Every structure is written in C-alpha cells, then in structure tokens.
Amino acid sequence: NIVPTPVKISLINMLSETGLQVIEATSFVSPKWVPQMADHTEVMQGINKLPGISYPVLTPNLKGFQAAVAAGAKEVSIFGAASEQFTKKNINCSIEESLERFDEVMRAARAASIPVRGYVSCVLGCPYEGKISAAKVAEVSKKMYSMGCYEISLGDTIGVGTPGSMREMLAAVMKEVPVGALAVHCHDTYGQALANILVALQMGVSVVDASVAGLGGCPYARGASGNVATEDLVYMLNGLGIHTGVDLQKLMDTGTFICNALNRKTNSKVSQASCRL
C-alpha cells in the first residue's frame, strides 16, 4: 500500500523525537521503479530536520544525487551487492559496472562535501546464487570504502545468515575495512537477526541498522518478515548496558502510530508483549 506523504513525514518527525541519530528518509529513484518513493522531494522538504540528526537518502545514480541535493539532502547512500546475479536482476548490470556508476556519484558528493554511505547486499547469502563467499564481500566492501564511502553497511538481504556465517564474513571484511567504518543490516526472515547482531557487536561493530516495528517484508519470501525491529534491537542493547540514546517507549509509540496508519500488526515482539517490568 502506498503511504500518503503526510504520514511518511509524521513518521520521520516522530522518529526524530526518539533519540535516533540517523533516519533514512527516502530514495531518489525513478517512481517507475519504486512508486512508494515517488514523493521523495516532498518528503525531504517536508520533514523537520533536527540538529544532530542525519537524514540520509538513497541515490542510485548521478541524476538521483542531484535531485537529492536540490531537495536539501545532506547525506546520501549507494547500494552495491556481493552477488553478480543479484546485481544483474536488481539494476541490470555487473558489479563492476555498478561501481563505475557509483563513482560518478562519489565524485559529485566529494565536490559538494556530502558524506556517502555504502551498502553491500547479499553478504550472507543471495536469493539467486545461494552461498556468497566472504572474500567477495570483503572485495566489494573494500572497493566501496576506497571510493570514499565513510561507512559500509553489510546487508543480510534475505536473512539467511547465522552467527556462524556472520562471524566468518566479518572476519574477512575486517581485514580490508576498519571495524569503525562497518555497520550491519540484518534481516529477520529466519529469526536470526538479533543473534547475528550480537555476534557483530562482539566483534567490535558498533553501527546497526533496524526498522521501526520491523517494517518491510522480504520481497524474496512472500509473507515472510524482513527488517529487524528497532524496538527489539534497543531492548537487547539496553539489557546489555550498551548506550544508544534512544527512548524505547517513544520508539514503541512511533511504531504504534505507523502500524495504525498502515492498518497492520507490528513485527516487533517487544511491542506485542503487553507485560511490563
């Protein structure tokens, strides 16, 4: 269901009040491909931009980058993949070609002093290729980091990873990219996300992507879940005594808001549980 622009803006504004420091606002991609993000300019211009909070946007190419900057974006993201087949199916070119496209964005971003975050998809498995070698993930991550991405977010796109494969993949990537520049983006499609995140934290990773209410199913497994819920992640980090600056109650209220607006149940177990300690 296409979410109305005012609802998107309210969601982002509410998230801005929770203590979260980074909120991925929208994607400057052609509405032909991603109708849900067609209102990218209105959203970017409509949200309250609080000081100290970053509002990165996706920019798959130079055109999207320019539109993003014109709309007021101060940080952008580019999406690579560790799988040739996934890249071909997703953006119709090879990994090498995709990195050449990104290079245009990197150059323009550097000239405009705009930080760029790099995503690597399929780091623990690919819907088409199956197993993905840790060495390949390290290679693509290294390229994107060398191109100028300040941070590389390693995505378990189909959620097939386990603490075993997470450890192996991170060990390989950490040989090429400093751990301070690494983030993990785990999907909970197989219920492994928090365990995978725990292992990443144990290995020194300190940036974790998550989605309020666990919004976002898996496009490769119909009916299955996708993103890990921010509420469940914060609950775990609180229990570990790790500081995040995020107010869990305000986060849960935000999750309730968007789920009501979408007329759907939350994917966050913390939200679902009604007993309080």
Added chain:
Amino acid sequence: QEPQASGLPEYIKIVEVGPRDGLQNEKVIVPTDIKIELINQLSKTGLPAIEVTSFVSSKWVPQMADHKEVMRGIERHPGVQYPVLTPNLQGFHSAIAAGATEVSVFGAASESFSKMNINCSIEESIEKFEEVTKSARNMNIPVRGYVSCALGCPYEGNVVPDKVAEVSKRLYSMGCYEISLGDTIGVGTPGSMKKMLEAVMKEIPLSALAVHCHDTYGQALANILTAIQMGVAVVDSSVAGLGGCPYAKGATGNVATEDVIYMLNGLGINTGVNLYAVMEAGNFICTALNKKTNSKVAQASFSTGTI
C-alpha cells in the same frame, strides 16, 4: 552444515517441549490422537528428548487431562527420552503406572510466582519435590528440575541471580540430573542471561545445565547464543514455537525448535535433528490447530517453496 565454530559445544541436546509446554499454552484443546500423532512425528526427527505430557489434575490443566492415554498411546523410539511433568507424589505414581521412564519437577526462583502458580512457597514446593525425587531414586527414574522466572517474574519483576542459583542448587542436591533454567516471561537479554548463568555455574556443573528461553520479547536466540557461548549444551524449544505467554496476552512464548536448529546448523553444532522433519511436524500441528506457525524459518521456507 558449516564447520563447527570454535569455543562452542560440539553437540547440543535439544529438549522438545512442544507437546507439553507448547500445547498447554494453546487455547484450543487438542484431541488425544492429534497429540499422539505429533509426538510420533517428532520421534522420527532425531530429537533426543520429547516432553510428552503432564500428570497434573485435569481441573488445573484441562489440556493435559488425557495424560494417561497419551503416555500409553505414543510410539517409544529407542534412544529417545519421553519425560513427563509430575508436580507431586500422586502425579509421579500415576506417571509410572502409565509407563513413564523419566519425570520433571518445576520450581521457581520467585516466591510470588510459586505462590500464584502452585499455591505454596518455594520451600514448601521443594519439600513436595523431595518426595518425588526420593521415590524416583528408589525406582531408578531420572528427574529433571525446572527453575521458572530465572530472568524475571511477572509479579516480582527483577529476579536476583543468586536466588536462581540457590533454588537450582536445592533441586540439583536432591537428585535432579539436569536443571533447566527458564526465562518464563521472555524478558531476559544476553546481559541478564550472562549474569544469571555466572551465578548458577558457581553451584551447578555446566554439563547439568539447560536453558529454556521464551521469545516473548524476541530475545530467545540471542539469549541461547549467549548460553552456548558460556558452554551450556542443552536447549529447550517448542516445535513451531507452540505455546503463547499466559502473562502477556497475544504475545509469543516458547522459542521455535526450527529457528534454534537453523542457528545451531549455521554454527556447525551437531544436534542430530533433521530440520525439515521438524518443519513437517510443525506444519502438521499448526494445520491441526488452525494457526500460523511461530517459526520464522518455517514461514520463510514455506514462502520460498523450500518445503
């Protein structure tokens, strides 16, 4: 199956609690033949232990009223344990008469929970269990001890790790061969799991410990991972994640066996269990209960057509 990650147990024993703990916390009363069929299917998956039923008064737990029929009706596969709950001596005798060869007793680390659940103090409950363990010892019947509320209590809130250690030690000393530490309301996190296990491990050998994690707050697999990183090698789980949380309406309870096995397979840890066979059993009972599975692995596998 991946090569085994270092520092972790090579083998983990999965104790399947779906037919008892799982079904006990499902609203729909399941017909006896369905229960028997479920257990028979689980017996073929490689699971080494399957908790069959509970010899408790049917007044209190109507779902388990058919305990004798279930015990007598199931296939007993060699190499598989079929423990049953026996809250007191009367239940114990009834279980033995019905053919049980292993029993379990349920303590708690919280006085309020003990009072609300079984209407007596922890000390009084221990005395009852001692009657059971004494009889069990005379008959060479192994007894497993459960400690509820190990990481939090729905009435008392925070539970002190030393209290968990104290109750565990009492159960172990009276002859329980294994102590299963239960995060009854699923509030635990890797932080509280670590602290609790450190306290308990001072009193009980690692090889006699098990964890029974609930996924009510989505923390179960992370908590189980923490436990196995500390050397725990016995994990309780429930096929299809059967069994909601009686203290949080609509929330989930038991962690799904499928999701645990998926994680352990990925860590290269041997369980002897066939994941697909468990998913099939899960599919059977969910169809019978007319409900969706709580296992994310099962959901994803059915969606992608792996099953």
